[in-house]
Amino acid sequence: MTNQMERIGTLCSDAEKGKALTREEIIELLVCEDQYSNIILEAADRVRQGEVGDHVHLRGLIEFSNYCKRNCEYCGLRRANKKLNRYRLEIEEVIDTAKNAERLGYRSVVLQSGEDPYYTVDKICKIVEGIKSSTDLAITLSCGEFSYEEYKQMREAGADRYLLRFETSSKELYKKLHPDSDYDQRIQCLNDLRRAGFQVGSGFMVGLPGETPEILADNLLLLRELDVDMAGIGPFIPNPDTELGEENGGLLIDALKAVAIARLLLRNAHLPATTALGTLDPRGREKALCAGANVVMPNVSPMKYRELYALYPNKICVTDDPGHCRNCITGKINGLGRSVAKDHGHTLKNTNK
Numbered sequence: 068m069t070n071q072m073e074r075i076g077t078l079c080s081d082a083e084k085g086k087a088l089t090r091e092e093i094i095e096l097l098v099c100e101d102q103y104s105n106i107i108l109e110a111a112d113r114v115r116q117g118e119v120g121d122h123v124h125l126r127g128l129i130e131f132s133n134y135c136k137r138n139c140e141y142c143g144l145r146r147a148n149k150k151l152n153r154y155r156l157e158i159e160e161v162i163d164t165a166k167n168a169e170r171l172g173y174r175s176v177v178l179q180s181g182e183d184p185y186y187t188v189d190k191i192c193k194i195v196e197g198i199k200s201s202t203d204l205a206i207t208l209s210c211g212e213f214s215y216e217e218y219k220q221m222r223e224a225g226a227d228r229y230l231l232r233f234e235t236s237s238k239e240l241y242k243k244l245h246p247d248s249d250y251d252q253r254i255q256c257l258n259d260l261r262r263a264g265f266q267v268g269s270g271f272m273v274g275l276p277g278e279t280p281e282i283l284a285d286n287l288l289l290l291r292e293l294d295v296d297m298a299g300i301g302p303f304i305p306n307p308d309t310e311l312g313e314e315n316g317g318l319l320i321d322a323l324k325a326v327a328i329a330r331l332l333l334r335n336a337h338l339p340a341t342t343a344l345g346t347l348d349p350r351g352r353e354k355a356l357c358a359g360a361n362v363v364m365p366n367v368s369p370m371k372y373r374e375l376y377a378l379y380p381n382k383i384c385v386t387d388d389p390g391h392c393r394n395c396i397t398g399k400i401n402g403l404g405r406s407v408a409k410d411h412g413h414t415l416k417n418t419n420k
């Protein structure tokens with residue numbers, strides 16, 4: 068056994084037993100030779116099984132507007148991208164899409180959009196109330212930054228969870244990638260969401276240009292500090308219609324390692340096998356489900372809009388109808404010896420959320 072193999076084994080076995088990994092130890096895991104990565108992925112899989120079990124939660128993703136007022140350098144929805152045809156679903160259309168997701172067997176939907184000023188808080192609340200009054204679905208919102216009062220209004224309308232990724236914990240890199248956003252404001256929003264009573268999800272991209280193992284370790288530690296209920300971690304995939312179109316993308320193995328370390332650190336948080344992982348590798352989501360992940364978010368948006376929600380190129384499943392996606396993903400989950408959860412998939416943390 069080599070020294071490094073032994074060292075990775077010891078770190079993982081201690082983490083599995085609940086020892087909190089330090090920043091230096093996380094960096095060691097992140098930079099270990101690929102041949103030893105499986106030690107980390109397998110430890111995370113065992114922690115996943117012990118903490119959250121074998122069920123996989125499905126959340127139906129409804130992308131209801133691809134308009135965005137912001138200009139994040141990596142994102143195909145950025146306002147400077149004039150090549151993209153923009154669309155919005157009307158309020159009733161979003162509610163109908165959610166009803167259809169429930170008919171397909173989903174217990175939970177995620178309503179996602181760019182930061183689209185057309186969708187005021189009142190409109191978002193109307194959608195939430197419309198879905199809550201006609202279905203038994205849990206609702207996650209993912210519509211960007213608002214004030215504490217506005218988040219509170221959305222929570223009072225019935226939304227259960229809110230997803231707002233910080234993307235990187237480096238203030239310097241954040242500023243470079245988000246010319247019109249502020250890192251401190253982002254963190255403030257995450258704290259406001261918690262205060263407003265939401266189950267809070269956040270996350271980051273792996274392999275952003277300018278990222279270092281130290282930054283990645285800090286990303287993971289920030290998730291722990293925020294005590295998130297859910298953490299979405301996916302590889303950076305360059306979009307040719309953006310400022311970063313010529314950059315190298317993140318690697319599958321690095322993203323899988325980050326998911327696995329997140330499981331070792333966050334214990335019973337929900338961790339999605341992100342669509343971006345499935346885009347890098349046809350079995351990317353299955354690999355993530357075997358490396359600590361326990362959630363999948365299949366797209367249930369109407370077919371005619373799917374290709375237009377172009378965060379990055381070659382996104383999977385854009386030509387599959389929602390019924391097909393539901394069956395396909397269930398087959399993949401069953402193929403791993405796991406099963407689709409039948410409950411709403413709320414947070415497993417022991418708090419009064």
Ligand code: SF4
Nearest residue numbers: 135137139142145181
């Ligand atoms: S990452 Fe979000 S806020 Fe930034 S441009 Fe894309 S959709 Fe807009």
